[in-house]
Structure formats: structure tokens, C-alpha cells
Amino acid sequence: MAPQADARAFFVFGDSLVDSGNNNYLVTSARADSPPYGIDYPTHRPTGRFSNGLNIPDIISEQLGMEPTRAYLDPFLKGNNLLVGANFASAGVGILNDTGIQFRLHELGARRVIVTGTGPIGCVPAELAQRSRTGECAVELQRAAALFNPQLAQMKAEMETLCQKILGQITLHMKENE
Numbered sequence: 001m002a003p004q005a006d007a008r009a010f011f012v013f014g015d016s017l018v019d020s021g022n023n024n025y026l027v028t029s030a031r032a033d034s035p036p037y038g039i040d041y042p043t044h045r046p047t048g049r050f051s052n053g054l055n056i057p058d059i060i061s062e063q064l065g066m067e068p069t070r071a072y073l074d075p076f077l078k079g080n081n082l083l084v085g086a087n088f089a090s091a092g093v094g095i096l097n098d099t100g101i102q103f104r105l106h107e108l109g110a111r112r113v114i115v116t117g118t119g120p121i122g123c124v125p126a127e128l129a130q131r132s133r134t135g136e137c138a139v140e141l142q143r144a145a146a147l148f149n150p151q152l153a154q155m156k157a158e159m160e161t162l163c164q165k166i167l168g169q170i171t172l173h174m175k176e177n178e
Helices: 056-064 090-095 125-131 139-167
Strands: 010-012 085-087 112-116 171-175
Touching (some): 010 056
Parallel strands (some): 010 085
16 A cells, blocks of 8 residues: 655535634624633634634644644635645635635645535534424434435445546545434
């Protein structure tokens, strides 16, 4: 088996599961830059994130020995800083028209891609708050996740076969959720 190459860059595209949630660079009254936010971080100081802990991209960055990816709107994300990665799931920027940029990931050197299934979406706090009076998960959303994940697994296998035919070596890793 060939030795693994060091990761040179890490780009994140996704939904709220990979959103660092920092809106320090947006004009908004919704803020997360004061206590209690950040109480579980090593510094115990607010960072501007709405999450109170590490998310999946943070953990991957740590494992790769890299700094956490910067939010797409971070003013320091330019020049060489942009070349090592960015989080395009940050602060809802994925819904903006100007983030529909076509990335030629393979041409830029991407060879490993992680695809994740969806978790128990009927049990996320927002759904429980909106739909549940008893704390029970939203059944229709749980069913949707149960239908989606097997189809995603099939699509992942088909995509990997097609990508290998067209591009050569590429690996899609899939994390299946229960």
C-alpha cells in the first residue's frame, strides 16, 4: 500500500452539521460573541460560534494536524490562507447566490471526498421545538432519513465507479448514520 500524502488543503461544503456558525462577519443582531457561548472551549471564551464544541470538520482538521478551517466570510481568508482550506457551510453562506461557484476539485488535486448520510433529522432540537409536545421525534422526517441513506449509499457506489473511469484514482468515503 502506498504511503498517504499529507493533506495540503481542506474545504468544507455542507449543511448545519458542518457549519461553524460564526457570524462575526455579518451585519446582524444575532450574536454569539458573549457568554455562555464558548464555555466548553479550552479558553472558555466566546468565539462567535453558535455551537459549543467541535464539529466534524474541526475534528478532521485536528486529525490532519491542520488549523480549523476558516469561515468563508472570514476577512483573513485570502491569499495563502485560502489555499489551505475554507468552510463554505459557515453562517448560512451556502444559501447565497454568490457561493454557487463551480469548483474543479479534481483539477485542483482533490482525491478523497467524504460523503455523509443524514442522521435522525426528526430528532434535531429545532424539529423537536416546532413539532413535538412530548419530546418524540418527528416520524415523517425519520422516515425520510431512512429512505435517503440507502439511496445515498447506492449513489455513492455509482459515483465512485464513474469517477474512477473518468478521473482515475478517487476515493469517496461514506459515513453511514443510524
